[in-house]
Amino acid sequence: MAEVTVPEGGFLPAPEIPQPNxxxxxxxxxxxxxxAIYEKAKRAVWNPADLPWDELDPAAFTPEQRLGVMYWFSVLANFDASGPAVFARATVHAFEKHQEDPVRKCFFSITRDEMNHEECCQRAITRLWPGGPLDWKPVTDLERAAHNNIAWLYHNGGRYWNGYSAALGRYTLPVLFTSFMMGEMAASTLFRGMAAATRHRLFAEMFRRIGRDESRHLQICMTILEKEWPGLTDEVKGVITRQLRAGFVFLSMILWEPPDEFWDLPPYFLANHRVLIDHARDAGLGVLDHDRQAENWRQAMAKVRAIVERWGIEFPAIPELDIDGVKVDVTDPEDIIPVF
Ligand SMILES: [Fe+2]
Ligand SMILES: [Fe+2]
Known part of the structure; x- marks a missing residue:
């Protein structure tokens, strides 16, 4: 074996790598x-292709029901189908910021899970409505309303993505994770409720699995936050309070109904949204009624409130659900972080 070269004047120090890198x-x-959670996550993988898709028979639904279910999954996709890109970007960010290894790996596993959730949206939509969400020609008024609403929804999704991409580097870890935590709390609540309410085995199985993933994501966020929350400055606490309101504003679109803040929608959007969601409900998808959705959302937020208040973080006022707290306005897309 040859000897290594030992330079006469000593080894040259490699240049310092400019950070972030x-x-x-x-x-x-x-x-x-x-x-340990990452180890568990690796063993909990599942394949959306293995769900009983042949039980989702388009002919078993009326055209309005098919449209309604497609519409609901298109709304869900605003959150769950943006998940892979949102968490992939967060994963890269965690590498660049030299977060400890398990943080990066947990982000990666969330990205992996979200790709499964995205695939569920894709499969449900394309099976029931070829060309969906937007690559089809509406003929009836109901179809035109659905197509137009989805286009407006994705206009807002696009604003969210631009804001998120621009602001990611500006938020500290506790702010980012409190937002993610809110999204995961909302998601696990939503899917638990729908898994119990749906009349179809395929959807029950899908929602159960997605709900389990979301609970694990919540656990990841909580574990990171328990480490990050002690010693927060009042300024960061204030930003978190604002982010919690942003979470409510953004996630209400799928959990309940969109409030006026942030969402840039035409005046008829909400009325048509209600009709379309009613058709999805009628199809047995498991969408809870308006009051039960509100109650579920209120309970999820009570849990978030109990968690953050332990760390001296104030909760925002949610007058829509009769929750009192600090008054916060959210209009800027860069304020919105939460995902599923
Ligand atoms: Fe999630
Ligand atoms: Fe998800």
Whole structure:
């Protein structure tokens, strides 16, 4: 074996790598619990293609029901189908910021899960409504209303994506994760409720699995936050309060109904949205009625409130659900972080 070269004047120090950068490579572990969750996540993988798709027979529904179910999944896709890109970007960000290894790996596993949730939207939509969500020609008024609403919805999804991409680097970890936590709390609540309410085995199985993933995401967020929350400055606490209101505003579109803030929608959107969601409900998808949705949402937020108040973070006022707190306005897309 040849000898290595030892330079006469000593080894030259390699240049310092300007940060943020994904290099140098390292595997620092600070939170063993997070590493354990990642191990569990790897064993919990499932394949959306294995769900009983042949039981989803388009002919078993009226055209209005098919449209309604397609519409609901198109609304869900605003959140769950943006998940892979949102968390992939967050994963890269975590590498560049040299977060400990389990944080990066947990982000990656959330990205993986969200790709499954996105695939569920894709399969449900294309099976019931070829060309959906938008690549089809509406003929009836109901179809025109659905197509137009979905286009407006994705206009808002696009604003959210631009804001998120621009602001990601500006938010500190606790702010980012409180927002994610809100999204995961909402998602696990939504899917638990719908898994119990749906009349179809396929949807029950799908919602149960997605709900289980979302609960794990919630656990990941909580584990990271327990480490990050102690020692927050009042300024960061204020930003978190604002983010919680942003979470309510954004997520209400799928959990309940969109409030006036942030959403840029035509005046007829909500009335048509209600009709279309009613058709999805009628099809047995498992969408809860308006009051039960509100009650579920209120309970999910009570849980978030109990968690953040333990760390001296004030909760925002949600007058829509009779929740009192700090008055906050959310209009800027850059304020919106939460995803599913
Ligand atoms: Fe999630
Ligand atoms: Fe998801």
């Amino acid at each position: 994904i290099f140098p490579i390292e595997w620092r572990v600070e939170t063993a619990k997070l590493a």
